[in-house]
Amino acid sequence: MAKRELTPEEALQRAVRFSERYVHRGPYEFFPEPEVVAEVQKGLADNERKLGYRYCP
Numbered sequence: 001m002a003k004r005e006l007t008p009e010e011a012l013q014r015a016v017r018f019s020e021r022y023v024h025r026g027p028y029e030f031f032p033e034p035e036v037v038a039e040v041q042k043g044l045a046d047n048e049r050k051l052g053y054r055y056c057p
Contacts, residue, residue, distance in 0.1 A: 011045035015054060019044070 006014070019041055023030055030037045044054040 006049055008045065008049065011049045012042060014048065015041045015044035018054060 019030075019037075022028065031040075040056075044056070047053060047055045
């Protein structure tokens with residue numbers, strides 16, 4: 001069975017959940033400018049859709 005492609009919205013939701021869990025688990029915090037965080041999350045989502053992995057943008 002072929003793997004279903006993620007929609008852009010699904011990929012973004014996955015990237016947001018992933019980054020929120022990552023920050024929550026470690027001694028990390030998000031960059032103070034939400035626009036920058038959103039752009040990185042969007043890049044993670046795009047990479048997951050295009051490459052199959054959430055490579056850091």
